[in-house]
Amino acid sequence: MSVEKEMPRVIAMSSGKGGVGKTFFSVHLAAYAASQGKRVLLMDADLGLANVDVMLGVSAQGSVLEMVRGEKALQQLILPTREGFDVLPGGSGLYELTALDAGQQQVMMDEMRSVSSKYDLILIDVAAGIGDNVLYFVSAAESALVVLTPEPTSLTDAYALIKVLSRQRGVKRFMVVVNQAEAFDAQVTFRRLVSVADRYLDVHLDYVGHLPYAPEVRQAIQKQSLLKEQGSPLTRQALDTVLDSILARPRDVHRSGGLQFFWEHSLNEGLSVQAE
Ligand SMILES: Nc1ncnc2c1ncn2[C@@H]1O[C@H](COP(=O)(O)OP(=O)(O)OP(=O)(O)O)[C@@H](O)[C@H]1O
Ligand SMILES: [Mg+2]
Numbered sequence: 001m002s003v004e005k006e007m008p009r010v011i012a013m014s015s016g017k018g019g020v021g022k023t024f025f026s027v028h029l030a031a032y033a034a035s036q037g038k039r040v041l042l043m044d045a046d047l048g049l050a051n052v053d054v055m056l057g058v059s060a061q062g063s064v065l066e067m068v069r070g071e072k073a074l075q076q077l078i079l080p081t082r083e084g085f086d087v088l089p090g091g092s093g094l095y096e097l098t099a100l101d102a103g104q105q106q107v108m109m110d111e112m113r114s115v116s117s118k119y120d121l122i123l124i125d126v127a128a129g130i131g132d133n134v135l136y137f138v139s140a141a142e143s144a145l146v147v148l149t150p151e152p153t154s155l156t157d158a159y160a161l162i163k164v165l166s167r168q169r170g171v172k173r174f175m176v177v178v179n180q181a182e183a184f185d186a187q188v189t190f191r192r193l194v195s196v197a198d199r200y201l202d203v204h205l206d207y208v209g210h211l212p213y214a215p216e217v218r219q220a221i222q223k224q225s226l227l228k229e230q231g232s233p234l235t236r237q238a239l240d241t242v243l244d245s246i247l248a249r250p251r252d253v254h255r256s257g258g259l260q261f262f263w264e265h266s267l268n269e270g271l272s273v274q275a276e
Contacts, residue, residue, distance in 0.1 A: 008041075008119040009251055011175075012141035016157025018128030020147050021179040023051045024217060025242075026125040031226055032243040034084035038120040041078065043112075044090030045137045046127040047097035053089040056081055057224035063091030067111055068104040074111035083226065086119075099132045109140070129157070130164045139169035143252050145208070149180045150189040159196055166203045173252060174203060177242060178210040186210030208249065209242035211235075 013026045023046075030042040044052035053060050058079050066072040078086045091097060100108065116122070126137045138144050144165065148158040158176075165171040176193065178186035190207045197203050212235070220230040227236055 007142075007253075008039075008116055008122050009143070010122045010124065010141040011143045011145055011246070012045075012124045012126055012138040013145050013147065014126045014134060014138050014161060015128050015147045015154070016130070016159070016161040017148070017151070017154040020128075020149050020154055021177075021211070021217075022128070022147050023055050023125055024221065025145075025147055025177060025179070026123050027052060027055050028227060028239060029243050029246060030085040030087075030121075030123055031083040031228070032240065033121050033247060036247075039118060040085035040121045040123065041088060041115070041119045042085055042123045042125065043088040045124045045133065047090045047100070047133060051090065052087055052125055053079075055221060055224065056083075056087065058087060058089070060089035060091065063097075064088070064108075065091055065097055068097070068100065068107045070107065074115055078115070097133075100136065105136055130161055134161075135165065135169055138165055139171055143175060143249070144171050144173070145175040145177065145246065147177045147179055148189065148193070150178065150185045155189060155192060158193060162193075162197060162203060162205075163201055166201050172203050173206065175206050175208045175246060175249060177208055177246075180213040181210050182212050183210060206249065208245045211238055211242055 011029075013022045013029075015022050026042055030040045034040045042052055047064055058081055060077070061079065062072050062077050064077065067074055067077060074088065078088050080086055112122075124137050124141055126134045128134075146158050146162065148154045162174055165174075176190055178189045181189060187207075187210075190205070194205050197205055214231065214235040216231040216235060217227060220227045223230070227239060231239070
């Protein structure tokens, strides 16, 4: 039984600086993968501050807080969207969720494991920055994706995030998307990031593409709709190219991240129980 077949691919969508386009890419990647027949769960892990449900215009039926308190199962909180993927809303205004304690992380892990067989792809839209939840979710995922823009602060914050994840959590591979940039500027930004990372860190950065600044992105978000219903063909094509290259990347099944570890663990437990 191959791990690849049994376990959904889990990608954490992260950024150093906020407001660079994580939720935008998460929602569109989820919709794109769903349109290809993949069973997708998009989890809003910017806990305490709703992102995904607002962008999609869906209303949460409860919160992750009730789940980590053991009052609701994750399955009860998941919502279908008209785009054909499922969403786990993060809950809004819930300060208690902004730093999950070890017990809450364990509940989260167990609940995620309980739904994992229903999905081919799980996207985790994490908060900006280097908070505990961010480090927890990114290190638990199979793959980490970092979104940044050419702004100097976005670049330094992306570097800081990669540094903390690699030194403290052993995350060594990162997919990188440069948003709100033309091809040349995006390449320059990526090369700047690589040049510092190569000098000081033991990481591998994989450039997966760029998306130019496009006013219709803002318009789509304001209307709580996806770009495919709004955008110019050029912008949609540019976006699809990035999404395609993310999905085409080989899986990182050898990374022993938390979620992966737990899933593998439960798989083995299941097998040994049967054998007894
Ligand atoms: N390529 C783009 N062109 C124009 N505007 C964009 C583009 N990408 C993102 N935006 C705008 O930037 C804003 C922030 O995007 P988004 O909410 O996806 O960022 P985020 O990284 O999830 O932010 P946060 O850290 O607050 O969760 C959105 O309002 C969106 O309109
Ligand atoms: Mg967001």
